[in-house]
Amino acid sequence: KAGVTQTPRYLIKTRGQQVTLSCSPISGHRSVSWYQQTPGQGLQFLFEYFSETQRNKGNFPGRFSGRQFSNSRSEMNVSTLELGDSALYLCASSLTGNGETQYFGPGTRLLVL
């Protein structure tokens, strides 16, 4: 079974732009969670989607948003990019998000200049 895939793997943007990242979960998994990893803050939870609905949200500004499609694929969007948004963005999938193991994708490395 294929693992979690994320596209693109690397991205360079400039301040003020917006960016959309994509995540395809493991086949059959319906819960997708997003995390941000920076050297200073470590791995932090952004939000979780299940059945096209955001169920949980971390402590991030409204510039960070996401959505999930009927095939469980998910996208996250960051608007009005800031230098501090430079990070590794990770998504993880699980069957239903109800206590099962989460499996991570390789991440998207975003650099904001």
Added chain:
Amino acid sequence: DAKTTQPPSMDCAEGRAANLPCNHSTISGNEYVYWYRQIHSQGPQYIIHGLKNNETNEMASLIITEDRKSSTLILPHATLRDTAVYYCIVRVASGYSTLTFGKGTMLLVSP
């Protein structure tokens, strides 16, 4: 979710067993112990998890003390490719629970 404490770094010789400790003294009865590792700039990789019994899979063994206040991840024959940051995470067994990552243990396997 209960907090965990791990040493910031450990060294291990290639071919030897690597024993990574984790303290989780405030763990609740319905919380699992999970281990993930992250090789530089890659996504975290799931290793193993357990509730109270010792667990073993093809990657590692997990030993949980009887009082569940600490655990040890054992890589029986460490290789250079096991060099990574290892995270010990406690999370509830049901309902959605985000994975709360601490700083983990940087394991360096040397020839």
